[in-house]
Amino acid sequence: MNQPESTEQAPATRTTIEFRGGKALSALPILFFIVWAIFQSGLLGISATGGLIVGMLVGLILGMLFVKGDWKGYADTVFEGMAQPVAVTAIVAWLWAGMFAGTLQVGAFVDGLGWLAVAAGIGPLLFPAITFLLAALLATGIGTGYGTVIAFVALFFPAGVALGADPILMFGAILSGAVFGDNLAPVSDTTIVSAVTQDSDVGGVVASRFKYAIIAAVLSLIAYLVASAMFSGSTIAPEVAEAFRERTNPAGLLHLVSMGVVIFTAIAGRHIIEAISWGLIAAILINLIFGLAPGTDMLVFNVAEGGWAAETFGGWPLVEVVAAGNAGVGGSLHDGALGFAELAVLILLVIAGAQIMMRGGAFHALEDWLLRTVAKTVRSAEVVMVTVTASINAAITINTAAQIAVAPYIATIGKRFNINGYRRANILDANTSALGYIFPWAGGVLVGYTQMVALVEQYDWFTSDMVVAPIQAWPWVFHGWLLVIVFLVSAWTGFGREYTTDRLSNRSNES
């Protein structure tokens, strides 16, 4: 997303914590969390984010027990990790995108999309492929894959499922679109970090990575069409599909204006907070002016009946008097933002765990070993760059954070073979973008799941068995997998490789 400030965060290359049992023990908190996540969501089938928070907390405590000497340095590192701009940037994107998507939801945008799909004759066969294309376009326009996942799970996902598309395939298509945008968007924070850390200009990296992205995207599009044909059996009851068709409403498409406001403001170079805020204001006005949703659908103060407050404020705009047990604040602004509170806490803790791994030296030891023993030729060096970037991202889960951690090593390995800045930036960004939306503990997958759970309360026809658990999504994120494969093949064959003698990236030219 539009947050170039986050690139100023210095990569953590200093080792400050010593562990009993060696540097490898500093990876314990993160590895414990991954094992916990696989056990909880994979084996027990429990997808609750709250449980993952406990897993990460326990991991952080276990790691501390192996620290040599004073534990204060460990505790300080936890804070140092949580205070990094990358985590906060992701959380801000979720809060804003959550409010925006929720407000479009109450404004019947899903009914509008449904109407359009029915009118255009788009059935379950085409819906996942078209969802992938549109998600990719939105993510490329606004530069935030997380925001795209939230908007599409809130809006396109229910429309597609109601029209008979396979829920798992729909989720995979949305995640794939987010990967595409995070990878290619000029305003994406991963694009900016990859360019800055590899001495390259943003325009140059975007132009040079187009070939890899488009190859993977074309193959993904075909894969979604083929997979849709294979999953032809609808998971939704005919009467539910019919009820959805009956309530489709072209007026909901007025919110294409709200989305357009976000996209054009972002493309114009405004910060993503500003872009989504303008879109949100447009959405609220459209809801009110065209009668798509009353104000109380967007913000409501539910005051307990029988009290002084109910007597005094009852009848005021945005105030409703309810039974005492239902008192509270509600509406799309509240529900959209608050839905991500647990995930925000989890991400802060994961970033803290990643920081422990870096300060404890496990990360550097692995990198140094790879550079010394594996990266002997330019081909093996590039394969190492791809696999290390992908693996580190699989562990750290927030792609920008993983990118900042691994960037100095990509620069070092690449320069040893005079691989130019564009190629290094492309290897770095594609593989961090891809893996951030595949594994069940990845930020992109969890954010989509969180939004999906909220659909059960939003729509009476959307039942909990339509919710796609994080563990179910990974095989179907075609663009993510294909992007990694395209890069492995490119590393092996030399496709798209550029040396500094072919051309220097612009920033290194200037320096």
Added chain:
Amino acid sequence: MSKGLFANWRFRTAYPSFEPGQELEVYLTGFDEASGKGEARIGDTILEVEGVGGGQVDSLVVIRVESFDKPSHRGAARAAD
């Protein structure tokens, strides 16, 4: 050749070749204290570079190729003035 979305749709060799007299800007990738010579590795091609110091490793240097042997993918170069 190298600009635009459809540039570099090609397979690049691991052993790029150079011609004597060619001027290159490259990262110095190594330095041998004993011989006092640097090394610029471009892919799996290696140029031995004279006239550079150990402190220039991992920095960009401008060199001029003096000789190049294509079969062995090795050559000699000197820091350009």
